Amino acid sequence: MRPCSTVMHLLLRCMRGCCRHSRMPRRLRRPLSYIKLIFKSLYFNSLTNSEVVFDSILEPVFWMVEVVTRWFGMVFVFLVVALTSSVIFIAYYCLLPLVLQTYSPGWIMWHICYGHWIIVMIAFHYYKATSTPPGYPPKMKTDVPFVSVCKKCIIPKPARSHHCGICKTCILKMDHHCPWLNNCVGHYNHRYFFSFCLFLTLGCMYCSISGRNLFIDAYNAIDEVSQPPYTNKDRMFHKSIIYMWVLTSTVSVALGALTLWHAILITRGETSIERHINNKETNRLAKRGKVYRNPFSYGKLNNWKVFFGVEKRSHWLTRIFLPSGHTPYGDGLTWDIYPLKKDMMPV
Numbered sequence: 001m002r003p004c005s006t007v008m009h010l011l012l013r014c015m016r017g018c019c020r021h022s023r024m025p026r027r028l029r030r031p032l033s034y035i036k037l038i039f040k041s042l043y044f045n046s047l048t049n050s051e052v053v054f055d056s057i058l059e060p061v062f063w064m065v066e067v068v069t070r071w072f073g074m075v076f077v078f079l080v081v082a083l084t085s086s087v088i089f090i091a092y093y094c095l096l097p098l099v100l101q102t103y104s105p106g107w108i109m110w111h112i113c114y115g116h117w118i119i120v121m122i123a124f125h126y127y128k129a130t131s132t133p134p135g136y137p138p139k140m141k142t143d144v145p146f147v148s149v150c151k152k153c154i155i156p157k158p159a160r161s162h163h164c165g166i167c168k169t170c171i172l173k174m175d176h177h178c179p180w181l182n183n184c185v186g187h188y189n190h191r192y193f194f195s196f197c198l199f200l201t202l203g204c205m206y207c208s209i210s211g212r213n214l215f216i217d218a219y220n221a222i223d224e225v226s227q228p229p230y231t232n233k234d235r236m237f238h239k240s241i242i243y244m245w246v247l248t249s250t251v252s253v254a255l256g257a258l259t260l261w262h263a264i265l266i267t268r269g270e271t272s273i274e275r276h277i278n279n280k281e282t283n284r285l286a287k288r289g290k291v292y293r294n295p296f297s298y299g300k301l302n303n304w305k306v307f308f309g310v311e312k313r314s315h316w317l318t319r320i321f322l323p324s325g326h327t328p329y330g331d332g333l334t335w336d337i338y339p340l341k342k343d344m345m346p347v
Contacts, residue, residue, distance in 0.1 A: 066165045073182030077130065080180055083247065084200075087207060088119060090244045094237055095211065111210070118203040124323040125196035126181075134186025135172035135332045137161055144333045158333045160187075160296065162273055172332030175271040187332030191307060194266065195320075197259040204252035208245060215245035266307050269297030296335055 099111050138144065139155055146156035150163050150170050157163075162174040164184050173187035185193045218238035221230070230238075265271060270278055274296070282292040297303060304310070309319055309326050318324060 069177070069179050070166050073179055076179045077182050080126070084122065087244055087248060090240045091115065091207065094240055094244075095214075098214075114206065118199060118206065120323065121199040121321075122196065122203055125192045125199060128325065129178075129185075129189050129192035129196050130181045130183050132183075132189040132192060134174070134184040134190075135188045137170050137172060137333070159335055160271070160274065160332075173271060174273060176273070187328060187330075190271075191309070191328060194259070194262050194307075197255055197262065201252055201256045201259050204248040204255065207248040208252055211241060211245050211248075214241045218242050266303055267300050269294055269303040269306075 099108055103111070137146075137155060137158055139153075141156075144156070144158060146158050148157045149155070150157050152163050152165075152168075153170050155170065157170055158172065160173045161170050163170045164174060164177050166177045167184050171184045171186040173190065175185040175190055175193075177184045178193065181193065183189065218241040221238050222235075222242070262272075265275060268275075274294075278292065278294055285292045298306060306329055308315070309328060310316060319326060
């Protein structure tokens, strides 16, 4: 017997004993019967266990997190835009003049081309990730096959679809709800989200590495006891360099780890939610001596081709390293459109 049910049975047995062996006034019997009914409702069927009880207890906490995330979504978006814009402003106002004065023409061209390419890629993919709907299942009855029915939306759920408590709807191929985008990451904007994380990490690493010597000089200038007669402009320059280097270094480490994690998931052909589901299925089948195989994985290289929409060799350049608004494969409702062979797209 489950521990939760055992405790409930013991409590009811004590109450039953009190009713039988003690002389209780009639006015107390009705409240006691009501309390017994409440305890019985906690395990009205055999599917109730300790996990269900704990989920019910923590439901107000989950509700509060969803409300805060929903209302503060625009604040997170504003922070992303403001922090990114501040780094770009410092790069133009502080770093670019130094590059033009001290570097050779070849290095000047490299910094100008690479820096502006990174800025365009970050801005494009962040705009597309925030403005592109992730994809929603049809709310009317269709012939599309489904695996279950959403208990909150009361609509059929296709494979890989999950309900988002913040968006209050089901999402096709849902990965997670990202507060920094104020949007869910799903079938139609998953590539934009990953590309934004990738290029923002590369941009932060670029600023951190190229500004390391300037950061050391600025830190030593501020830390010196007998400071030379710096002007207010010099002090602002040093503080701006320190701010930029600390921010970009921190983001490159934190966001780099997140980007690496999502790269591993893409290689395996699964989302963040499916990672937990697949782990449970792997352990469950392992106890039976069986091996679980992810039905949505088409091989490591093919998973990347499907994710980025690579159909030709030129797409490795035009659809990954240049801004591209092409839609992903399929409609997010069915997942049997890809032939399972060794190299589904020979490019």
